[in-house]
Amino acid sequence: MVTNLATAAPALVSPGLDLELSFTQALQGLGLSPQVAHLIWLPLPMALVLVAAIVGVLVTVWLERKISAAAQQRIGPEYAGPLGVLQPMADGLKLLVKEDVIPARADGLLFTLGPVLVLVPVILSWLIVPFGQNLLISNVGVGIFLWISLSSIQPIGLLMSGYASNNKYSLLGGLRAAAQSISYEIPLALSVLAVVMMSNSLSTVDIVDQQNGAGVLSWNVWRQPVGFLIFWICALAECERLPFDLPEAEEELVAGYQTEYAGMKFALFYLGSYINLVLSALLVSVLYLGGWGFPIPVEWLAGWLGQSVDAPVVQVITASVGIVMTVLKAYLLVFLAILLRWTTPRVRIDQLLDLGWKFLLPLSLANLLITAALKLVFPSAFGG
Amino acid sequence: MFVLPGYDAFLGFLLIATAVPVLALVTNKLVAPRSRAGERQLTYESGMEPMGGAWIQFNIRYYMFALVFVIFDVETVFLYPWAVAFHRLGLLAFIEALIFIAILVVALAYAWRKGALEWS
Numbered sequence: 001m002v003t004n005l006a007t008a009a010p011a012l013v014s015p016g017l018d019l020e021l022s023f024t025q026a027l028q029g030l031g032l033s034p035q036v037a038h039l040i041w042l043p044l045p046m047a048l049v050l051v052a053a054i055v056g057v058l059v060t061v062w063l064e065r066k067i068s069a070a071a072q073q074r075i076g077p078e079y080a081g082p083l084g085v086l087q088p089m090a091d092g093l094k095l096l097v098k099e100d101v102i103p104a105r106a107d108g109l110l111f112t113l114g115p116v117l118v119l120v121p122v123i124l125s126w127l128i129v130p131f132g133q134n135l136l137i138s139n140v141g142v143g144i145f146l147w148i149s150l151s152s153i154q155p156i157g158l159l160m161s162g163y164a165s166n167n168k169y170s171l172l173g174g175l176r177a178a179a180q181s182i183s184y185e186i187p188l189a190l191s192v193l194a195v196v197m198m199s200n201s202l203s204t205v206d207i208v209d210q211q212n213g214a215g216v217l218s219w220n221v222w223r224q225p226v227g228f229l230i231f232w233i234c235a236l237a238e239c240e241r242l243p244f245d246l247p248e249a250e251e252e253l254v255a256g257y258q259t260e261y262a263g264m265k266f267a268l269f270y271l272g273s274y275i276n277l278v279l280s281a282l283l284v285s286v287l288y289l290g291g292w293g294f295p296i297p298v299e300w301l302a303g304w305l306g307q308s309v310d311a312p313v314v315q316v317i318t319a320s321v322g323i324v325m326t327v328l329k330a331y332l333l334v335f336l337a338i339l340l341r342w343t344t345p346r347v348r349i350d351q352l353l354d355l356g357w358k359f360l361l362p363l364s365l366a367n368l369l370i371t372a373a374l375k376l377v378f379p380s381a382f383g384g
Numbered sequence: 385m386f387v388l389p390g391y392d393a394f395l396g397f398l399l400i401a402t403a404v405p406v407l408a409l410v411t412n413k414l415v416a417p418r419s420r421a422g423e424r425q426l427t428y429e430s431g432m433e434p435m436g437g438a439w440i441q442f443n444i445r446y447y448m449f450a451l452v453f454v455i456f457d458v459e460t461v462f463l464y465p466w467a468v469a470f471h472r473l474g475l476l477a478f479i480e481a482l483i484f485i486a487i488l489v490v491a492l493a494y495a496w497r498k499g500a501l502e503w504s
Contacts, residue, residue, distance in 0.1 A: 165438070
């Protein structure tokens, strides 16, 4: 009987900067009760993450416009700010003051609720994105599972807006969006499952910790190459990016479920899809590319320089490097997604469904079982 | 107040995340010009007068996929606790999961054979 009863190895990484602890302790020093200090602390990381998400979207939209321009030998936005960096903000402002048109034959309530239901779960998923050991809003135990369950709310919003528009293109687009989303959700969840099995935890912080024992060599992408590819393909399909942007295929369906939308409601869809893209890229970096980990473990570097990892200066540097690394990895993937969008043709709906059900689903099941088998044979290499 | 740690942040962030679209829509309502009635309220149909509505009886080809999806989604949810506790369960759990997945692969093969995974 090959029962592996080895207890979890002691954490290799230092606890790192804990801003919450310092902040609440400082407030308690002023004579506040721990509960009140906690309540004052709570909104701060949320506001910060929300601003980060929106800035991330602005940067991504600008990148998309510049890279698409480069791919087509144009210049792209250049007047709004240096190199056109303020263009996305100008777009957003324009959409904010645009007239809101609800078609006379549409269902007004569902028409409004649709984009809201698309956006809210996507923003909410940022709850579990870690930028450092303690640099996330809340390290809930179910972590990555929470993201998977939240991402299945989105198709309801898409279906709702497609149906409520009372437009044939919208209806077809909404149905396609829902079908695509459910087809790729299972391979996505199964490839996440293989990672979860290696880190013995659903928490995103534990998943990153497990990968950072030996820097770049211990990243999950080496032990889960198939899972990484499955996850990336499914993430693109869930974000409705080319080559999987069938729900809004311009040539066939005008704009799919967005056809009747204008002004702010259209902007909500737009914002939702870009926040989702950045979120997916961040999660790929968390699940497969070592999250906030530097290619060489910071503990080793500190050791070579003769510094203790617990020294305050080192902790601040470690945390900053962690944030930069997370964002850098995510933006490399965003760049890849944008390049893919402007260089690949769209697949047909039957090809899309075949790829999801007849290829990715059996492959992800096999990947999961192989991971489990390897974990039984080489427990130490696959997370103990 | 909260049985599980960390979920007070979830509730708070849910409120903040809901406030974003609500605030955006309310601001839009306040600053945007009023809609004039008339042709702009017609649904778009490639520039023609719309022929009837979209709320009709209509063959949704994706419902078979939705049915298969439910099966596999439930399967995935069942596999999550198995994966998290796998390091403590060992070989027996692996064989059990193998049987479980094999049954579902048979179901997938059946659906495939019956043409449930064909689009046309």
